[in-house]
Amino acid sequence: MTEFCGKKVLIIGLARSGLAAVKLLLKLGAEITVSESKPESEIKEAAFLKENGVRLVGQTPDIFEEDYELAVKNPGINGNLPFIRRLRERGVPVITEIELAYRVSAKQFYIAVTGTNGKTTTSTLIYEILKKAFPGKAHVTGNIGTALCETVLQNDLINESGHYIVLEISNFQLVDIVDFRPDVSVILNLAPDHIDFMGSEDAYYRSKCRVYENADESCVFLKNVDDAILEEYVKSIPVKAKTVTFSTQKSADIWADDKNVYAFGKTLFGLDIIKIVGRHNVQNVIASVGAALAAGVPENVIADSVAGFSGVEHRIEFVRELDGVRYYNDSKGTNVDATVTALKAFNRPVVLLAGGFEKGLSFEPLKPFLKGVKQVIGFGACGERLIRELTDNRGILVDDLSEALTEAKELTSPGDVVLLSPTTSSFDQYSCFEERGEHFKKLVEAL
Secondary structure, eight states: OGGGTTOEEEEEOOHHHHHHHHHHHHHHTOEEEEEOSSOGGGOTTHHHHHHTTOEEEOOOGGGGGSOOSEEEEOTTSOTTSHHHHHHHHTTOOEEOHHHHHHHHSOOOEEEEEESSSOHHHHHHHHHHHHHHHSTTSEEEEETTSSOHHHHHHHTTTTTOOOOEEEEEOOHHHHTTOSSOOOSEEEEOOOOOOOHHHHSSHHHHHHHHHGGGTTOOTTSEEEEETTOHHHHHHHHHSOOOSEEEEEESSSOOSEEEOSSEEEETTEEEEEGGGOOSOSHHHHHHHHHHHHHHHHTTOOHHHHHHHHHTOOOOTTSSEEEEEETTEEEEEOTTOOSHHHHHHHHHTOSSOEEEEEEOSOOOOOOGGGGGGOTTEEEEEEESTTHHHHHHHHHTTOSEEOSSHHHHHHHHHHHOOTTOEEEEOOSSOSTTTOSSHHHHHHHHHHHHHTO
């Protein structure tokens, strides 16, 4: 704790992670400056910051010329921006709140889950397993909604060791790690995403591989041997950790056929106990099994937890059935690969609602999976391009989600599925994918 006492720390961007970092640094006795692009009148935490002696400033160039011993950057702020580059040129270390929390905590058992799709489902299931195995000692945090700094504060992890922390970690958070070393790491899959932020597919894939960068032979890396892109990157960025393989297509350390899940040559449980739909969720389950086994959880506890798991919000979430039509909320489907995964989960006609913030991703990989799609309804900022490129203008273009759902209801027959799986981010019309998903559910319930 004394390491940060009196240290001048710059927090760049407040939001949830920045505020959590502020609170942790206050406890550690740091001298804190918060740099925010918003005017003070729009910062609801401004009074709290001032009451606690935190200096609140804007983001003018002179702010980044001042003397700081450390900068903690909101993961959503691109590290290539001029003022971030300037800090690094001046020798100021720039990290994220995950690195900060890791540095000040006592020894914990970390399980870090990354990949393009499936992170939230997998992280949540691992947490449910650990919660059953280690009551009061398990936490799920990171990109899933609770900042790691907040988890550290709430559970006094500065002083108390021996907790199990499941960390959903994004490429935004991984690009700025320094010492962070999870005991168990997993890359679920790799597919194009966040090219607007990272600059290239290669940079995006390499950022994901940072999850095992600091690992040694005492750590475990769970590798999806079904993923050709991951296989390529693991060869070029070698893994020093003990590698445990998993697969839904062939025999591996942990794998599944059409009937059972197996681990190290032993049958663990039948697929019939899994409640979440789709073969992709079998992959999420077996990755969770691997992480739980690496943490020392008994096999019967793992099976019981899997049997009781019904999924997470906004990921192929069943909303309701009306007039024989089933409505599903997949608002977390923020890239093309996620929408492909969602479509593959259904064996009945689908009316697909897609659109949102323009990320510039190609829609080509989605085309082969449109055979079972009855109609595509595009909305939002990229709706027009989506309808033009994906359907050759044979889809339906509307302005927003409400209109999309109205059109969908007119098109459906008993036995159909209406699926919100946007293929892209929500930031054109919503603050986050959760807000978009909640709006969709309210609209469906009001039908």
